[in-house]
Amino acid sequence: MKGVILRICHLYPELMNIYGDRGNVIALERRCAWRGIRVEVSRLSIGDPLDPTSFDLFFIGGGQDREQMLVCEDLSSEKGAALRQAVEEGAALLSICGGYQLLGKSFLTWTGEYLPGIGLFDAETVGGDTRFIGNVAVRCTLEGAEGILVGFENHSGRTRLGPGCRPLGKVVYGHGNNGVDNTEGCVYRHALGTYLHGSLLPKNPLLADWLILQALRRRYDLEALPPLDDTLEEAAHRAALRLTREERGPLRSLRRLAAR
Amino acid sequence: MDIRLALALAAGKAATAASRRLGLGAGSNFPGKVVLRLHPRATEKIASRLARGCVLVTGTNGKTTTSNLLAAMFRQAGLRPVHNRVGANLISGITAALAQASDLSGKPGGDIGLFEVDEATLPEAVRRLRPGLVIITNLFRDQLDRYGELETLAHKMDSALGEMESGSAVLLNADDPLVACLGASSAASLYYFGIECEEVGEGVLRHAADSKHCRECGSPLDFAVHFFGHMGKYSCPLCGTSRPRPHFIAERVGLKGTLGSTVTLTTPAWKTTLELNIPGLYNVHNLLAAAGGAYLLGLDEEMVRRGVEGYVTAFGRGERLPVEGRNIFLVLSKNPTGFNEVIRTVREEGSDLVVLAALNDRVADGRDVSWIWDVDFEELAPLPRVLVATGTRAWDMALRMKYAGLDPARLEVRENLRDALRTALSRTAEGETVYALTTYTATLELRRLLTRLGAAPGLWEER
Numbered sequence: 227m228k229g230v231i232l233r234i235c236h237l238y239p240e241l242m243n244i245y246g247d248r249g250n251v252i253a254l255e256r257r258c259a260w261r262g263i264r265v266e267v268s269r270l271s272i273g274d275p276l277d278p279t280s281f282d283l284f285f286i287g288g289g290q291d292r293e294q295m296l297v298c299e300d301l302s303s304e305k306g307a308a309l310r311q312a313v314e315e316g317a318a319l320l321s322i323c324g325g326y327q328l329l330g331k332s333f334l335t336w337t338g339e340y341l342p343g344i345g346l347f348d349a350e351t352v353g354g355d356t357r358f359i360g361n362v363a364v365r366c367t368l369e370g371a372e373g374i375l376v377g378f379e380n381h382s383g384r385t386r387l388g389p390g391c392r393p394l395g396k397v398v399y400g401h402g403n404n405g406v407d408n409t410e411g412c413v414y415r416h417a418l419g420t421y422l423h424g425s426l427l428p429k430n431p432l433l434a435d436w437l438i439l440q441a442l443r444r445r446y447d448l449e450a451l452p453p454l455d456d457t458l459e460e461a462a463h464r465a466a467l468r469l470t471r472e473e474r475g476p477l478r479s480l481r482r483l484a485a486r
Numbered sequence: 487m488d489i490r491l492a493l494a495l496a497a498g499k500a501a502t503a504a505s506r507r508l509g510l511g512a513g514s515n516f517p518g519k520v521v522l523r524l525h526p527r528a529t530e531k532i533a534s535r536l537a538r539g540c541v542l543v544t545g546t547n548g549k550t551t552t553s554n555l556l557a558a559m560f561r562q563a564g565l566r567p568v569h570n571r572v573g574a575n576l577i578s579g580i581t582a583a584l585a586q587a588s589d590l591s592g593k594p595g596g597d598i599g600l601f602e603v604d605e606a607t608l609p610e611a612v613r614r615l616r617p618g619l620v621i622i623t624n625l626f627r628d629q630l631d632r633y634g635e636l637e638t639l640a641h642k643m644d645s646a647l648g649e650m651e652s653g654s655a656v657l658l659n660a661d662d663p664l665v666a667c668l669g670a671s672s673a674a675s676l677y678y679f680g681i682e683c684e685e686v687g688e689g690v691l692r693h694a695a696d697s698k699h700c701r702e703c704g705s706p707l708d709f710a711v712h713f714f715g716h717m718g719k720y721s722c723p724l725c726g727t728s729r730p731r732p733h734f735i736a737e738r739v740g741l742k743g744t745l746g747s748t749v750t751l752t753t754p755a756w757k758t759t760l761e762l763n764i765p766g767l768y769n770v771h772n773l774l775a776a777a778g779g780a781y782l783l784g785l786d787e788e789m790v791r792r793g794v795e796g797y798v799t800a801f802g803r804g805e806r807l808p809v810e811g812r813n814i815f816l817v818l819s820k821n822p823t824g825f826n827e828v829i830r831t832v833r834e835e836g837s838d839l840v841v842l843a844a845l846n847d848r849v850a851d852g853r854d855v856s857w858i859w860d861v862d863f864e865e866l867a868p869l870p871r872v873l874v875a876t877g878t879r880a881w882d883m884a885l886r887m888k889y890a891g892l893d894p895a896r897l898e899v900r901e902n903l904r905d906a907l908r909t910a911l912s913r914t915a916e917g918e919t920v921y922a923l924t925t926y927t928a929t930l931e932l933r934r935l936l937t938r939l940g941a942a943p944g945l946w947e948e949r
């Protein structure tokens with residue numbers, strides 16, 4: 227795919243980087259490189275201006291409370307508006323955990339702190355008194371990336387979606403957005419939010435390729451991406467799904483009994 | 487004699503013997519739990535009878551090595567430390583060690599308690615053991631699913647230091663901005679250790695994720711030099727907070743790959759050059775922590791020197807074990823910073839290596855394996871002739887290596903550790919080394935396998 231360039235903007239890499247979320251950017255870079263697509267990754271942080279026309283794909287990871295507050299303040303400037311504009315104009319976006327929460331309308335933490343979001347997603351998050359921790363499997367309902375997503379969740383925030391966006395999928399094992407309505411993540415245009423770490427994209431190559439394709443379509447006329455040899459990715463996906471099923475599946479209590 | 491305590495101790499000793507027979511091995515909390523169930527204050531009862539009090543060693547990385555080095559120095563000084571086993575670093579593990587070392591009246595058979603303590607357990611350990619010295623090695627992000635966020639953990643540790651009595655001491659890592667700022671409200675005297683040799687550092691930060699903010703004012707810290715992770719010489723450009731001047735200093739450091747390093751060590755009273763037989767800059771920090779602790783407890787230069795030079799590598803922390811005419815270099819690699827330093831050390835060994843990478847996701851390893859994406863496997867990828875990925879998360883490890891740039895043709899996946907070891911050995915010529923990089927429970931498993939092959943002494947045969 228000569229001459230094709232993917233411009234990635236990695237937002238707040240030094241602040242929003244909880245546990246391996248940069249693996250998503252590594253996966254995007256590699257999967258493009260294997261196809262001969264040139265990738266430019268720009269890292270933008272506090273105070274850096276954001277030009278909504280300069281990027282095809284945005285990434286923001288999860289962060290700890292303190293970092294999340296700093297980022298929340300920075301996004302409340304025109305940067306948040308620029309990010310919304312880029313998505314309205316067709317850019318792709320992936321946000322994980324803390325990043326996902328800040329792109330919603332608001333986040334009220336368990337300790338009573340109110341963090342306004344940029345309102346890209348019609349979603350509101352409220353902190354809970356317990357954390358949802360563990361392996362997750364989600365039936366992804368996103369058109370063009372249907373299948374099971376595997377990952378690991380670790381969050382106390384409970385997110386509820388409004389009518390302005392759709393869930394990324396239905397929880398098969400785990401808690402997802404709020405542990406109640408079986409939804410996980412959200413989709414608005416080509417922007418995704420999700421609680422899944424893992425890292426998410428390496429073991430879910432369908433989703434990685436969906437993001438790459440949407441991002442490139444912003445500037446190139448493309449039907450599909452050339453396929454890659456995903457034998458190892460698929461094996462890792464199967465193994466993770468098996469472990470998740472063993473840990474959280476319906477036969478769990480039986481297995482525990484047997485292990486005694 | 488306190489009959490209730492005697493009963494609890496008898497039960498604890500029986501439980502220890504039983505758990506050894508059952509091969510539960512290190513990290514078993516069962517005997518300590520038995521004692522505490524029968525006598526909830528057994529820990530403090532026995533600990534208060536230790537003639538020289540207690541020393542606690544905590545931090546994310548280096549607890550085991552630091553306390554083992556310190557134990558070696560204690561022995562040179564003629565002290566008999568009561569020491570908890572590798573991994574048994576919760577209150578129950580400490581209690582088990584105390585119960586095992588004491589007679590039924592609760593009189594300990596040693597004169598000083600030396601305990602490695604889980605970071606989150608420090609507050610309870612300080613309350614129960616009233617330590618004369620607490621050593622904090624470093625704080626890295628490790629197992630967020632278990633410990634929660636680092637800031638919260640640092641805050642809890644700070645409050646624990648606030649409960650220490652005057653006359654006691656705290657020894658902190660000056661090179662770690664998260665650790666150096668602890669203890670401000672403590673009645674204990676604060677001491678610091680650090681590396682001054684700038685040649686072993688780097689001018690630039692490898693990972694954006696390792697950048698740190700000033701705990702006083704929140705602005706990003708300036709680093710004159712980076713050692714590894716977020717360790718380095720730093721200062722805050724806004725409020726002027728800076729790295730404290732260390733009392734125990736590595737003035738010169740010569741790294742010698744997996745063989746170790748030569749360190750010129752300075753204390754307020756003396757200066758000496760030592761051969762440290764454990765690899766990596768992170769072990770220089772462990773040496774400083776142990777030597778500083780020994781100094782503060784009144785040990786002299788000769789005891790420190792002999793302790794270091796006769797040091798036998800702690801279990802799985804850079805051990806070199808002979809197997810079937812080959813060597814296994816076994817090193818625990820459990821979080822990004824530790825792993826990156828191990829990779830830096832292995833790089834010194836050249837290329838065309840046989841590597842065995844074992845990734846488990848059991849509770850003691852952390853259930854979440856996302857952290858492997860924060861490790862610089864890109865630096866390891868050019869080295870292996872073959873890399874055997876194994877463990878409960880073998881496929882995740884293999885995938886990480888593929889995305890790090892390792893040719894998939896050089897990758898072998900064997901979920902079973904025994905198969906993995908067989909495969910790695912079969913690809914290793916006589917006299918060559920298998921580099922085994924293993925997470926916590928995988929280290930225990932591999933060590934057990936090697937013991938069965940006669941390559942390594944069993945856990946319980948160790949000192």
Ligand SMILES: [Zn+2]
Pocket residue numbers: 700701702703704705722723724725726727
């Ligand atoms: Zn400051």
